[in-house]
Amino acid sequence: MPDWSYRTLFRPLLFLIPSDSARDLTLLAMGSLSKMPWGSLVIRTLGHMESYPILETSRFGCKLKYPVGLSGSLDIHGKAQAALAQFGFGFIEVGPITTLEIEDSRMIVRDIENEAIHYPNAYVNEGLQAVISRMQKKQGHRHPLMLRIRQMPGSSAEEAMLEQIDMLDKLRAYASGFYIDVIDELWSLEQIENILINIREKAKKLDPGLPVFIYIPLDLSLDILNYLLNKLELHLWQGIVIGDYIHSDQGYTVGHRGLQIGIEKTRLIREACKGELAIIATAGVHQPQDALDYIDAGADYIQLHSGLVYSGPGLPKRINEAIIYERIRTVEPHPMPSFWKSWGWMCLLGIGMIFGGVMAWVIAATRVMLPYDETFLGTAKTSLMHMNHNLLPFMSHDRITLAGTMISLGILYFQLGKYGLRQGQHWAQTALLASGIVGFSSFFLYLGHGYFDPLHAFVAAALFPMFILAMRVRADEPSREQPNLLNDRTWFMAQWGQLMFVVLGFALAIGGATISIVGITHIFVSTDLAYLESTHDGIGQLNPHLLALIAHDRAGFGGALFSDAIAILATSLWGISQGRKWVWWALAAGGFPGFLAVFSVHLNIGYTNFWHLLPAFFAVIIYVLGLIWLFPYLMKIKIERVER
Structure with missing residues (x-):
């Protein structure tokens, strides 16, 4: 489903049906194609995402082929990861993951005018045991998996810490890294700080080389963010992930309007931690220029969510090409081959x-x-x-x-x-x-x-x-x-x-x-x-x-x-x-x-x-x-x- 078919034919048709049905239909189609003989070859042929060493990075123990990642919220059951992995992604988020399954029968709503998606609950997932069962099976790809773990709704600070540590232990065999999504503004600053310190220490005991990232909600207040940046020993973490949801009384919204908020937080975090941590930005990337703006602000990696829905599956490839151009445009090109060489x-x-x-x-x-x-x-x-x-x-x-x-x-x-x-x-x-x-x-x-x-x-x-x-x-x-x-x-x-x-x-x-x-x-x-x-x-x-x-x-x-x-x-x-x-x-x-x-x-x-x-x-x-x-x-x- 390249952009030339998605933007012209499939998106208009999919946008005529409810969001949940459109998502499930799309994932089922792509997942089924990837499982067919030659299915992955067809996907690669239609997209033809070429790989170049200039895009590759080796940080926090992972070798990433591309600097663009896929949000776990797009495919919470992992039905189409084998197909989506062919689009030019370098890593895939799995999550959110909670100890028990979280369901919500309310509809996901598209806001086409603002290129946004409204989720009644941002933490709907199949639960820890179902994720483990899925991880034990063949994934259909070799991309690094970044697991985002979250405590159950209503958990106390102490309960949240224990749940996070338990999931770290049970999931570490399958993870290339963890997003520690634990911050809750209902808790005091000291409680948040204490939870993060304890989780990091436990993670180090479980596996000293296990990459762990602090997950920062997009709408986290600047007071809490500044407090954490000043108090936490950031060098003990591999990076910070800036989320893409904005919480309101109606639910959670992810969309292009989150871009500027994400850029401001990226710039603030980069100034605080200099070049020590990897920053993964996730909010509002709907076109290649958005990704370049994030990189200019200090982001190392980009993760896509709503942009893939509104712009199309060719977006990661377009971002990769834009990044390549920015990195080589000032580099002296190789001499043109002679006429008789090829x-x-x-x-x-x-x-x-x-x-x-x-x-x-x-x-x-x-x-x-x-x-x-x-x-x-x-x-x-x-x-x-x-x-x-x-x-x-x-x-x-x-x-x-x-x-x-x-x-x-x-x-x-x-x-x-x-x-x-x-x-x-x-x-x-x-x-x-x-x-x-x-x-x-x-x-x-x-x-x-x-x-x-x-x-x-x-x-x-x-x-x-x-x-x-x-x-x-x-x-x-x-x-x-x-x-x-x-x-x-x-x-x-x-x-x-x-x-x-x-x-x-x-x-x-x-x-x-x-x-x-x-x-x-x-x-x-x-x-x-x-x-x-x-x-x-x-x-x-x-x-x-x-x-x-x-x-x-x-x-x-x-x-x-x-x-x-x-x-x-x-x-x-x-x-x-x-x-x-x-x-x-x-x-x-x-x-x-x-x-x-x-x-x-x-x-x-x-x-x-x-x-x-x-x-x-x-x-x-x-x-x-x-x-x-x-x-x-x-x-x-x-x-x-x-x-x-």
Whole structure:
């Protein structure tokens, strides 16, 4: 459920149903997908969160791959942790955890205008024993677990301390760290101080290396906070977690309005403890800029809650990319690789495909068949014209569409090579690798009916070494382009544009696979035979080798279209980033020759059956819409800010 599907389709639908039902449905769907064969691969493929050493940290005994964590309140039963762990999170909070189960039948309420969620009770959870049972099972991920423990409501200070110590003992085998959520403003300052000191001492006796964090409620009064910062020996703790709930008579609210309160508390805590403690900020992060504001105030890590609901599951990835950019923008970049090291070969491959496509188009639009085609058939093309007056135009139609697809693919390869591979972008290399493997493998489809095309074999043999040379160096450089930081109207429109191109990529992949399968099996569809005014057997009776020749054209076109679809799909999934102008031009220029070939040849030969051309009309509509909606985002043209 990436942002391009969540913000455009799923969020509007989910927001039509009660919050509890929407949450349970979403978690069930993601959890079920992660448990399916290849489910985790699908999630990673759609999101493609790349890992870079610059994001990794090793503090308080934990190695964190990313500086972004997931709030436990979003998935209190851990149903979808295996799926959520793929979104770019470095650690996962489990909790709150209390000794006994806490239930509340009242509804969770969304406040869409203020991007907030109102919980009737912030401490609903399944209880200690249920959490232990869950921890004893396979988690489905290897992320560090930060367990937030809380005393039962109404506990006295003494009871709270004993409950916390008991949970520390019983849960320490499963925890990478603990959030000690014990502060209650009903107690005196001395009581709070005494409880925290005793819990820390007991934790040290249980396990000297056990990381423990003080959990500071977001709305904790400044008097209590200042008292604790001055009185506690902060160096004995691994860090401080600033919560995200604001308590009121109606319950507990978490949302974007907590951001400024959280930033102020972060700044105050950082000034008090300097660089000694890790600070985890959790309130109101709904866009990458919010996370950067926290980091500027002194936070080390960010934990997401309401932002994931309102902004979408792509938020952790966007934050990671923003942090990467901030950390490397002042660092001298590595020298660009030479033209001949990798990326130049891909550019030459793209140019070769463009040139080959243009030549194929010229031939298909004029003589249609080459001499070796006639040799294979044992007859001249003039004889075929007398056998069936639509036969040569039909073959021209197959070959021109193949030529247009080759040109489109060549343009994409050239752009991905010049800008993606040259900049060391792993996503671009992955896109080219997947597309190239499919494209070169599809050559064998030509042989499905026993026809060996020497020209295609020569072109494939000439281009394949370029592909190998282009792929031989691993691309793993982080992008130096400034990523999107705001959930503004330009970004939201881009989600629709990205959706259009993802749909286009999937549609073309289905179309390419279908054409290939038809080409190596039935060869024709019903509209083809209607245009030819004949039957499958009737065409076969005209010449014993004719079906094999036509099948070769169809299967080849289907394979090329499938390869083109993978390049478009991968670019749409992973390459859409604000200000990346070359991606817009690659998609625009790459699509034009393909659509020009399809519509021009069908009109020229009179093959204008509505149902046959309907997929092409559908494809061109979403292609144009995608370009329109992506244009401001990729060209970095500011559109009015969305009102919160």
